[in-house]
Amino acid sequence: MEITEVRVKLVEDSDDRLQAFCSITFDNSFVVRDLKIIEGNNGPFVAMPSRKRTSHCPRCRCKNHTRASYCNQCGNKLKHPSLQESTDGRSKLYADIAHPINSVSREMIQSGVLKEYKAELARSKKPGYSSRYGEGFSSGNVQPHGPHLDHVKQPLKPERINTQTENNSFGDGIFDC
Known part of the structure; x- marks a missing residue:
């Protein structure tokens, strides 16, 4: 597996730890978007795309973010179940959507992304x-291309009916095509 393209979009207000977003393409055939470049204590690092963890309301079974105080659907007050903790003892509020499964892959991604970031x-x-982050990516809102319909005959126009009268009174000919 080879990283064939990395695109970086710098964050304008870099006072925060988030420095940039990026997308990577593997083997010119698979894109992973929304990786984040974050300024850590030991320099920048790459965070994988993630989503907020959720739990179900005991009353209506609606999904809510793990730390929500009330259910988004029924308004029931939620109790926080014991949250999974990471190795440093903090609660895990986010789950990775995509991530490398070994350190070699992680290092390959990290070095390629940070090189392009610099x-x-x-x-x-x-x-x-001008950032080229969005160039060439389909937004997903493009209409699909249908089959070519050159061989299909278009419907014929209806025959014209002569509605004119001999005396050309008011309204004569308004229904003529």
Whole structure:
């Protein structure tokens, strides 16, 4: 497996720890979006795309974010079940959507993304800089291409009915096509 493309979108207000979003393409055939480049205590690192963890309301079984105080559906006050903890003792509020399953893959992704991140930082300092993050990606709102219908005959126009009268009175001919 090879990373064939990395696209980085820098975050404008970099006072926060989040420095950039990126997408990576594997073997010119598979894209993973919404990776985050975060400034950590030991420099930038790559965080995988994630979603908030959820739990079900005991009354209506609706899904709610793990730390929600009340159910989004029925308004029932929620009790927080014991949350899973990470290795550093903090509660796990997010779950990765996609992630590498071994350290070699993680290092390959991290080094490729951070290399492109540094290159994007350098490009951003040049005049006329424009991010290419969204170029060439389909937004998903594109209508599918249908089959070519050249061989299908178009319906014929209805025959024209002559509705004119001899005296050309008011309203004559309004239904003529």
